[in-house]
Amino acid sequence: FFGLxxxxxxxxxxxxxxxxxxxxxxxxxxxxxxxPGFGGCRVWAYENDLxxxxxxxxxxxxxxxxxxxxxxxxxxxxxxxxxxKGEFNxxxxxxxxxxxxxxxxxxxxxAEDVGTTTADMRVVQRHTKYVSGxxxxxxxxxxxxxxxxxxxxxxxxxxxxxxxxxxxxQGLTVxxxxxxxxxWHLAEFLHQAGAKLTVADIDPGKTAKAQAQFxxxxxxVDQILAAPVDVLAPCALGASLNATTIPTLQAxxxxxxANNQLAxxxxxxxxxxxxxxxxxxxxxxxGGIISVAREYRGEGEEQAVMAEVSRIAERVTELLARIxxxxxxxAAEADAWAQSLLVRA
Ligand code: NAI
Numbered sequence: 001f002f003g004l005x006x007x008x009x010x011x012x013x014x015x016x017x018x019x020x021x022x023x024x025x026x027x028x029x030x031x032x033x034x035x036p037g038f039g040g041c042r043v044w045a046y047e048n049d050l051x052x053x054x055x056x057x058x059x060x061x062x063x064x065x066x067x068x069x070x071x072x073x074x075x076x077x078x079x080x081x082x083x084x085k086g087e088f089n090x091x092x093x094x095x096x097x098x099x100x101x102x103x104x105x106x107x108x109x110x111a112e113d114v115g116t117t118t119a120d121m122r123v124v125q126r127h128t129k130y131v132s133g134x135x136x137x138x139x140x141x142x143x144x145x146x147x148x149x150x151x152x153x154x155x156x157x158x159x160x161x162x163x164x165x166x167x168x169x170q171g172l173t174v175x176x177x178x179x180x181x182x183x184w185h186l187a188e189f190l191h192q193a194g195a196k197l198t199v200a201d202i203d204p205g206k207t208a209k210a211q212a213q214f215x216x217x218x219x220x221v222d223q224i225l226a227a228p229v230d231v232l233a234p235c236a237l238g239a240s241l242n243a244t245t246i247p248t249l250q251a252x253x254x255x256x257x258a259n260n261q262l263a264x265x266x267x268x269x270x271x272x273x274x275x276x277x278x279x280x281x282x283x284x285x286x287g288g289i290i291s292v293a294r295e296y297r298g299e300g301e302e303q304a305v306m307a308e309v310s311r312i313a314e315r316v317t318e319l320l321a322r323i324x325x326x327x328x329x330x331a332a333e334a335d336a337w338a339q340s341l342l343v344r345a
Contacts, residue, residue: 010057011037014104018096022084025100026052028060029108030076033342036106037077038293039063040113040133041097041120045083056080058238058260063289065338066282069315072293077108083115094120098127106130111144111292114180114237118143132296140300144288147309149185151287152257154313155279156190156231159253162320163277164230170194175219175227175251178236179206182257182285186233187214200224201236226250234281239263241278246270255279268331279316280334286312 012029029037039060046052056078064076081097101110101124111133112121124131135142156174160166174190175198176183187197187210197216200223201207210216219227225234225245232251234240238260241249246267254261254276261281262268271278287309294300294308323333 016100021092021096022088023093023096024082026056027079027108028056030060031064032075035074038074038109039078040111041079041116042113043081043083043115052080052082062282066286068338068341069283070286091123094123095127098124101130102128132292141295144291145181146185147291148182148285148288151309151312152186152284153189154310155284155316156255158313158316159255159279163253173229174231175224175229177224177234183235198227234258234261241267253277257285268329272329278330280331283334
């Protein structure tokens with residue numbers, strides 16, 4: 001499909017444009033065997049249309065796997081909006097996007113992702129009911145990022161125990177690439193648990209704040225992946241782990257929020273060959289989708305959702321046990337595990 005290395009074809013891809021608002025969107029529904037495709041909407045200044053296609057297809061497949069491993073009654077879907085060049089009216093843009101979502105009649109449910117906010121989702125909500133991640137007066141809902149960060153944090157704990165033999169995170173060194181909505185919350189959780197942080201972000205304001213608040217060591221964006229640490233947490237954009245960067249890594253464990261961290265599936269082998277345990281992104285970063293999925297179904301309750309997110313740690317432990325039996329890499333094992341759940345559904 002588009003000549004890209006996807007393990008399963010997508011069910012449906014909608015390409016929609018709206019001249020008045022400047023909207024150009026691509027909504028990919030990967031697999032609905034478990035339920036409607038559910039995944040966020042990304043706004044990004046893609047280099048070209050093929051790059052946008054590629055991102056939507058990879059991200060939506062990742063959502064199928066993420067939702068299956070998180071045991072949610074949803075399939076995989078994802079939307080990308082090509083960021084309009086120059087000035088644009090955000091409200092008009094998201095109203096037009098919402099109409100595109102609505103035209104799929106529930107095959108895809110949207111939420112926040114990189115480049116979108118809860119305010120954008122409020123606009124979407126005015127034009128379609130197929131949206132989640134909206135702050136609600138006196139009810140559960142809103143920004144999924146802290147839940148995503150919590151899921152990554154408990155995964156670091158589980159990974160540090162299984163891989164590094166650590167019973168707590170006191171003194172554990174962790175490099176965080178990207179101090180955005182998820183990376184910042186992750187830094188807070190890790191700092192509270194006694195970890196020592198090394199951070200990088202293209203925004204110097206964020207790193208300066210982390211230095212002041214957490215005593216973090218600040219390094220350049222071109223140095224963070226190779227930082228001399230126990231754990232690397234990629235929390236910026238995808239494809240940071242590739243044939244160029246993997247040979248430079250010093251961490252023994254990789255566990256972060258960014259979607260599609262591996263540039264290619266074979267990069268999972270490169271990591272394993274170097275003795276680096278990679279905890280697959282879609283396994284550990286499911287906290288946000290758990291939150292918006294429960295909100296969407298009207299089942300949200302803070303403590304119950306946090307408890308559900310905490311159970312990601314059990315699946316990390318199970319994955320690391322499974323690879324001892326199968327001999328697969330964690331990335332290949334997680335793919336196989338998720339695919340088996342899609343087939344069963
Ligand atoms: P965000 O846009 O709030 O944060 C990204 C951060 O990375 C920004 O601070 C940005 O300045 C920084 N950044 C960009 N390029 C960088 C580079 N080359 N080096 C260092 N820093 C760089 O995004 P958010 O929401 O925190 O998401 C982060 C990642 O986690 C994304 O890949 C997203 O798809 C993924 N994710 C987010 C979820 C959520 O609940 N927000 C849920 C699941 C996955």
